[in-house]
Amino acid sequence: MAPVLVLAEHERETGSVKKTTLELLTLARRLGEPVCVWFGSGAGDAAATLGEYGATAVYAADSDEMNDHPVVPIVDVLADLVASLAPAAVLVPSSADGKEAAGRLAVRIGSGVITDAVDIDEEGVATQSVFGGSTIVHSTVLTGTPIYTVRPNSVAPEPAAANCTVEQVSTALSDSAKKATVTERTVAKQGGRPELTEAAIVVSGGRGVGGPEGFAIIERLADSLGGAVGASRAATDAGWYPHQYQVGQTGKTVSPQLYVANGISGAIQHRAGMQTSKVVVVVNKDAEAPIFELADFGVVGDLHEVVPQLAEEIESRSS
Numbered sequence: 511m512a513p514v515l516v517l518a519e520h521e522r523e524t525g526s527v528k529k530t531t532l533e534l535l536t537l538a539r540r541l542g543e544p545v546c547v548w549f550g551s552g553a554g555d556a557a558a559t560l561g562e563y564g565a566t567a568v569y570a571a572d573s574d575e576m577n578d579h580p581v582v583p584i585v586d587v588l589a590d591l592v593a594s595l596a597p598a599a600v601l602v603p604s605s606a607d608g609k610e611a612a613g614r615l616a617v618r619i620g621s622g623v624i625t626d627a628v629d630i631d632e633e634g635v636a637t638q639s640v641f642g643g644s645t646i647v648h649s650t651v652l653t654g655t656p657i658y659t660v661r662p663n664s665v666a667p668e669p670a671a672a673n674c675t676v677e678q679v680s681t682a683l684s685d686s687a688k689k690a691t692v693t694e695r696t697v698a699k700q701g702g703r704p705e706l707t708e709a710a711i712v713v714s715g716g717r718g719v720g721g722p723e724g725f726a727i728i729e730r731l732a733d734s735l736g737g738a739v740g741a742s743r744a745a746t747d748a749g750w751y752p753h754q755y756q757v758g759q760t761g762k763t764v765s766p767q768l769y770v771a772n773g774i775s776g777a778i779q780h781r782a783g784m785q786t787s788k789v790v791v792v793v794n795k796d797a798e799a800p801i802f803e804l805a806d807f808g809v810v811g812d813l814h815e816v817v818p819q820l821a822e823e824i825e826s827r828s829s
């Protein structure tokens with residue numbers, strides 16, 4: 511079986527493997543034998559987890575020089591491995607860095623690339639959900655080694671144990687890699703909440719929250735449930751909550767066990783980022799709001815009355 515190269519995503523500080531990597535490994539198994547590329551330290555510790563999801567090898571690229579330059583070192587290593595392993599495909603997370611690396615790699619090796627896939631079948635046919643989820647596109651790469659970027663939370667990770675070996679790679683950096691240097695890294699404050707795209711529970715607020723101060727009750731409900739906070743674009747564009755928490759077509763895609771939408775109307779662009787959530791709870795004062803079409807449970811009411819009561823009840827049960 512031909513190898514399938516998977517760019518592993520992990521927490522830079524802790525080295526813990528991100529769920530997106532397990533999703534990519536699950537898809538990669540449909541196309542061949544998954545092998546991972548790991549940047550930074552921690553590949554040895556991660557090998558067991560990667561093996562649980564079918565990776566038979568992890569290629570560790572861990573040098574100060576590689577860490578000092580953005581994105582292009584990833585392309586240098588992936589191009590090297592494509593040349594030596596002749597993989598059936600390359601799978602990369604649809605993050606900003608992942609998409610840049612995929613595009614650059616496609617140019618470097620003369621291959622086609624498909625971005626933001628939400629599924630890939632055994633024949634390599636990718637599914638993309640476009641125009642806010644209203645149109646589904648199926649496409650294949652016809653030239654070179656197919657490169658796919660895959661949106662987080664598109665598939666459920668499924669374990670399939672394999673023995674994963676660790677190999678060091680020592681690719682010489684290209685001149686273009688050295689044209690930009692990372693001068694400083696600042697870790698974004700998570701405030702103790704889980705990362706939005708990884709969270710099992712997401713509590714979101716929209717324009718109905720009424721202002722930045724209104725997000726205090728959204729955060730309280732999220733904390734009572736141990737969840738992450740999300741926001742609609744109306745809320746982030748208004749500056750009520752940071753853009754990195756925007757859920758939707760132009761924000762993050764989430765697929766939690768529980769999604770609580772508060773004061774969100776349910777525009778198609780918002781749904782595109784949360785419609786695969788397992789259970790959807792809606793709080794909205796307008797019974798006709800389209801978001802109720804997705805709701806498993808809904809409360810028609812003012813969120814400023816409903817959400818604090820909900821948080822209080824959950825807090826009292828968990829104390």
Ligand SMILES: Cc1cc2nc3c(=O)[nH]c(=O)nc-3n(C[C@H](O)[C@H](O)[C@H](O)COP(=O)(O)OP(=O)(O)OC[C@H]3O[C@@H](n4cnc5c(N)ncnc54)[C@H](O)[C@@H]3O)c2cc1C
Pocket residue numbers: 715716717718719741742743744745756757758759760761762772773774775776777778779780783793794795796799811812813814
């Ligand atoms: C190209 C493009 C990309 C986009 N990408 C995104 C995206 O990624 N994510 C995204 O979210 N949007 C996106 N949008 C914007 C999207 O079209 C909507 O405008 C946006 O989602 C609306 O946000 P909202 O539901 O918070 O606000 P509104 O549509 O104004 O809805 C507010 C809701 O709150 C309810 N409400 C008001 N007060 C209360 C109260 N006190 N208690 C309870 N309920 C209350 C109202 O009944 C209403 O249903 C995009 C738009 C475009 C054109």
